[in-house]
Amino acid sequence: MDIQRPHRRRVLSLLGGAAAVGVSGRAFAQTDSSRAEPPKPAQIVVNHSGGSMGSAMRKAFFNGFEKKYGIRVVETSPVDFGKLRAMVDSGNVEWDLTEIGGQDAIRASKMNLLDKIDPKVVDRSKYPPTAQNPHVFASSVYTTIIGYRTDVFKGGTHPKSWADWWDVKKFPGARSMRNHPTDNLEFALIADGVPKDKVYPIDFDRAFKKLDQVKPHVTAWWSTGQQPAQLLLDKEVVLATGWNGRFYDVIKKGGPIEIEWNEGALKQGSFAIPRGAKNPYWANKMLAELAIPQQQAVYASELGYPGLNLESLNFVDAKVKPYLPTAYLDKQFWISDEWYAENGTKAAELWNAWMLKKA
Template sequence: MDMKRLHRRHALSLLGGAAAVGATGSAFAQAEPPKPAQLVVNHSGGSMGTAMRKAFFNGFEKKYGIKVVETSPVDFGKLRAMVDSGNVEWDLTEIGGQDAIRAGKANLLEKIDTKVVDRSKYPATAQNPYVFASSVYTTIMGFRNDVFKNGSQPKSWADWWDVKKFPGARSMRNHPTDNLEFALIADGVPKDKLYPIDFDRAFKKLDQIKPHITVWWSTGQQPAQLLLDKEVVLATGWNGRFYDIIKKGAPVGIEWSEGALKQGSFAIPRGAKSPYWANKMLAELAIPQQQAVYASELGYPGLNLESLNFVDPKVKPFLPTAYLDQQFWISDEWYAENGTKAAELWNAWMLKKG
């Protein structure tokens, strides 16, 4: 074999080797990371945890062979401490709306991998690059339907404020969120013009309804129980709490008009041990059929709008995603910046007589 032919064969051999390495490298880059033995998901616990286990976690374990370990409670301070120390115990954590905004700005969260998590069927309000909108709930009017019969209940916040036309004891939450917005809507402010909130106008309107609120509730179960016990005939509350007693036969109805929508959210802490598999869990939470199971349990649907197609027709009327056009979104961004001031003004207002 002459030297030219030998050199040519050697060159081709090198090129072939390089191509093989390139192909191997590409395949390696696209391969899934090794599966961890477990994935730690932090959430609120209680009935929510039970529903998540049924709708999402059992299926994830069966699909991937990864054990889902659940912890609680949700704690923003602990999240920050974990990330700052570099010792992150959670792969995924539930996080409140305002805290999610704060965490994103403080660089405490990993970016969601859009190649793994499909949110193409989600509304624009649920497309935050660092926060996954896992569910939606709304603060709405609940009413005794043996008092307000045949659709005679208040159908707007202006009606709620009209105590002559719609008499009876009322209950509202002891918190500025929702109430400031409801007051402004009752005073004629359009739902899409609420922010920035005009504190003076809102509290002036709240002064009118304050004497007619017999209970200011502070826990989610309270308004439903107040209606059950006939202590009030009208109460603001979270839709899932009303849904729970309605499906058990309580004489309670829901008015969806002008409800205040909020997202339940999950995020991946920055520095999480298994971010790829945490994204896989988010992908599981985005499956519409699984969201339908969760919604049927709690009345809090996911924001994949296709999930409504898989919900029992008897359940659909109790889900806020069936009435999105009638409601408005609470601005987590505004409260992240102004929530402290709103709380201070609210507490001072509550101490006032009248």
């Protein structure tokens, strides 16, 4: 695939320290004089969740970056908020760029753990306004939705809403849900009749009462991302909530699984530059690479997680589009990172207590 144009125009953008001008939407334009940018380090360190995500990022972004700038991209994992805080607090920041969870990103910027993203380097003009946080780069969209076994639920007989998910008479069989309050509290409220745009602020009592009903039918509470697809494949359960990319991976390989997108819980994957990172300029350059729509399309086709540069959908294969959550934005709802940044601890405590409750 010829994704990158062979020639990238270099535009002079040094104007007495004033804002850079003439930045093309495709990639940041450099000045001809090397005075404009700090010296190239031998390498930069990008921290992400690893696994198949790491290999997709290498294919879509890192290889191109290395070729373009001659800077090696060293990858580390996993994503760890505690470690980020410890690094910034101690002043020994190993990561130039790190992936970070949505609500963690909000808390991290409040705790002053993140560097501002340089708008002169990273062009986000094609991003939705909600995805232009000054400290947080929205890299991709993912959603928690229903995965089901196609040999058990044939010809559209599967649950199509959270109300259906809770209806164990009409849709019998073992279920798996995430061992975490996020998503489940929202699903419970929606199943109980709350419109999906009115779930926040969450009514804990109502949510847990509804969750009580489904608890005996959840045979496994998953804690790692690959579990739901595995549980379905092993026939441990017939229904599982899970992240769309993990199901997409199995479907791509011909596994007997399908996705119901209705009332899915959308979240954004994010990257940020830790305060005190050793090469902030080159971290911004890496973000600029992550913002290129063609590269985002490569990434989305690999994993099923589309980028937020809205142009990127134009570069995706028609066969892939039905498996991207951005194709069903209206049917789904956004998880409120703001609400969890405020109430996450309380939600986690209540969740643990609820999990310990017998039956």
